[in-house]
Amino acid sequence: MEQNRYFLAIDIGASSGRHILGYIKNQKLQLEEIYRFKNGVYNQNNQLCWDLKSLFNEILNGLKKCKEINKIPSTLAIDTWGVDFVLLDKEDKILGETVSYRDSRTNGIPEEIFKTVSKENIYQRTGIQNLVFNTINQLYSIKKNSNILDKASTFLMIPDYFNFLLTGKKVNEYTNASTTQLLNLESSNWDFELLDKLNIPKNIFQPIVPAGTSLGFLKKEIIEEIGFDLEVITAPSHDTASAVLAVPCSKDNFLYLSSGTWSLLGTESKKYNSTLESLKSNFTNEGGYNKTYRYLKNIMGLWIMQNVKKELNDKYSFPELSQMANDFCGEKYIINVNDNEFLAPTSMIEAIKEYCNKKFNHIPNSIEEIVAIIYNSLALSYANTIKEIEKLTSQKFNTLYIIGGGCQDNYLNYLTAKKSGIEVFAGPIEATAIGNLGSQLLNKKYFSSVKEFRSFVLNSFDIKKYK
Template sequence: MTKYSIAVDIGASSGRLILGYLKNGLLKLEEINRFDNKIVKKGESYCWEADNLFQEIKKGLKKCKELGIRPDSIGIDTWAVDFVLLDENDQPLTEAVSYRDPRTDGMMEEVFQLFSIERLYLETGIQFQKFNTIYQLFSMKRNTPEILDKAKSFLMIPDYFNYLLTGKKANEYTNATSTQLVNAFTKKWDHQLLDVLGINKEMFQEIKTPKTILGTLTEELVSELGFDLQVILPATHDTGSAVIAVPEENETIYISSGTWSLIGVENYFPICVTKALDYNFTNEGGIDYQYRFLKNIMGLWMIQEVKRNFHDEYSFAELVDLASEAKEYRAIVNVNDDRFLKPDHMIDEIQNYCVETEQPIPSTPGEIAKCVFESLAESYQEAVMQIEEIFERRFEKINVIGGGCQNEMLNQLVADVTKKEVNAGPVEATAIGNIVAQLMALDEIQDIKEARTIVKNSFEVKKYLPAAPITN
C-alpha cells in the first residue's frame, strides 16, 4: 500500500504543504496548500504570525481529506534560530519574534565578555551571526528578564508546531544546533554555557534526531480533521532538509539557494579549527549526525527586497532578463554587510554602498539586479576558495538546490567565476528532504544513500559549464 507523507515547508516569504509518495521507485510530489508568510510589526517587535501559520497547516490537512487522500505522516521544517517560550500553563509568553528584529544589536559583543569567541566556537562550532538564538535569549535576559524567568519550555518554531499537533515537546537536533547553545561534540545542550549566560537550562527539551516518530495528533485535532496520522521529525532546519536532497554527495559543494544562500559540504565530524573560525563557517547538525560545514550568505533576500522596492512592477524572471541586458555595468557589493540584513530600502543601500566604495552607481532595474547577482556569485567564489583551503583539496562540482536554482543567469555566473561544473536542481529540495526523512522512518526507504539515488532519478538536474575551460 502506498505511503503518503506531507512536508510542511515554511520559509521567510511563503509556506506550502507538499504531498510525497513513491511510485515505481520514483518520488512524486503534489502541492496541497500554498500560503504567504511575512514579518509584521507587533508593538515594538518584528514578529512571525505563528498562529496564522498553524491555521494554514490545518487548512492543508483538511484539503487532503477533500481530495480523498489520507496521509500517513507529516513533517515540518522552517528557518532556523527563532523560537517560542511557553509558561507553566503551556501558553506563549511573547509573539514569535523574528531574527531580523534589532533586539540583538550589541548582544554578541556582550556575550563575548562572558564567554570568549574562541571557546564558544570550539564548543559549539557555530557561525557568529548577531541574530543567533543565543543572542536573542541573552537580549531577553538583559532587557525583559521577567519574561525569561517565567519560561518553562523552549521550542523552536517547528518544535512549537509539532507541540500544537501532538501535545508533545521536543527539540529537534538540526535546528537546535543553529542556536549556538548545543555542544558540537556531545550533541547535547551545553549546560556550562547556559549557566555562564544565566539562562535557565531546565526549559530546554530533550534533543531528538530526524526520523524520530514523535507521536500522533491530539484528540482535539483528530476530531477536527477527521483522521489521524503520525508526526515525524524531518531535519526541521530547512537547510538540513534541503541538503538531504543533494543528488550527489561525493566531490561536490552544495549551495542551498533561497532567501539565504547556504554554501558548504557534508562532513562526519565538526571542524572547529582557527581557520574555520576566522572564515566564520558553521558546523550545523545534519541527518544521521552528519555535520553541515557551511557558510551563511545573504542570498536572494536582496533581490526579493529589490522587487518589493519596485512595488512588484517586475517579476523575478523579468529582473533576470533585465540584468542580462545590462552588459556594460559592473559593481560588487559585500552581500554579508549588516546594512543589507533589514534595510529600510534595499535599492538605496546598494546605491549608497557603491557611492562609498567609488563604484559605478546602478540606476536601472537591470543594473541593480545585475549588481546583486554578480555580488552573490563573487561571495560564493570566496566561500568555495575558503572551503578548499580548509579541506586542502579541490572539489569538482557545485550542486545548487532549492528555489534559487531556477535562476539560470546566477547559475552560469557561479560556473564562470568558480570554474566548476554547476548542477542545478532539484528545485523542491527542502520538501524532498523532508519527505524522504519521513519515508525512511516509515521503512519505505532504507537509508540516505538510497534516498539520494531516488532523488537523482526522480527530478531534473540541469548542468552549467564555465565559459572558460575547467583547469585542474
C-alpha cells in the same frame, strides 16, 4: 513501495508555507502541492514578530484539505527556518511575542556576551557562525531587558512548537537546535556549562532528538478537528537540513548551495571544524540528518533581489530581472552581499546605491546596473566561498549542486559556474520538501540509506548542468 501511500511535508518559510504530498509512482517520487499560505513578520510593539496562531491554523487548514481531496497521509513532518523559538509558561502558554530573527533587539548583544565568554570559546564549543540574530543572542537580549526567562518553563524552536501542538510531545530536534549556538559539538546536547556562564536557565531546554524520530500520533482534539489521524515524525526541521538531504548525489564529496532567500553554501561532513581559522572565515557547523555536520557559510542570497523586485512593485519578473543583468554592458561593481546594511534596509535599492557611493564613489543610475551588481556579487561570493571551503577542509571539489527555488535562475547558475570554474548542477527546485519527505520515507525503511534515497531523487527529477 506500495502505490499511493501518501506522506506530507509541511514546509514553512519566511514568506510562505506549503503542504506537499509525496508518493511513489512509476519508480519516481511524485510531489503534489495541495495547500499554500502566506507568512511574514508584522510589527507588534515596535518589534518584528511571527503570528504563530495563524500559522498553526494554516497547518490545520492544509490537513483538512487532505481530507477534502481524500488523500490522507500516513505521516507528516514540519520544517521551518532556524534560530527563532517560543518560551512557554507552566500552562504551556507563549510568553511575550514570538520575535523574528530580523528584529533589531540583538544589536550589540554579541559584544556583551563576549565580555563573559569569548567569541573563540563559544565557537570552539558550538562551531556555529557568529550571526547577530542567533538564538544565543536573542535569549541574552530577553534576559537583559525583561523577566520573561524567569517565568519560562519550556523552550521550543518553531517546528518543535508546532509538533507539540499536534502531539503533546516536547522535544528539541537536533538540526534546528544546532542553529541556536547553544548546542555542544562534542556531545550533540545542550551546552549546560555555557548556559550557566550566560545565566540562562537550563531547565527550559528539552531532550534533543534526531531527525526522523517518531513523536507518535495526533492529539484527540486535533483528530476531531481535521477528521483523521496520522503519525508525526521529526523532519530535519531546519529547512536547509531538509534541503541538503535531497541533494541528488550519491558521492560523499560534494558541495551544495541551498539557494533561496538565504544562500547556504557548504559540504556535508562526519567531522566538525571548530578551528580558529574556521571561525575567522565565519563558517558554521550546523547539524544534518543522521548526525552529520553541514559545514557551510550563510550568504545573504536572493533576499537582496527579492527586495529590489518588491520595491519595483513587482513590475518585473525574476526572469526579466535576470535578463536585465545579463544584458548590462557597463562596469559591474562588486558589493559585499553579507554586509549588515543589506539585512533589513528601508530600501534595498537605496542601500546598494549608498554602498557603491561610499565604496567606489559611484552611484548606480539604472535598475539594469543594480541587478547586474547583485548577480555578479552573488556569483563571486559563491566562488570565493568555495575556495575557502577547499582550503579549510583540505579537499578539492569538482561539482556544486544548487538546490531550492534559486536553482531556477539560469543566469546566476551560469555565472556561478563561470566564476568558480567547477561544474554546477541545478535542481531539484523543491529540495526542502523532498528532504522532509525523505526523512519520513527513511523512518519507514523504504530506503536503506541516505545514498539510496539521494540516488532516487536524482532519478526522479530533472537536473540541469552548467559549465
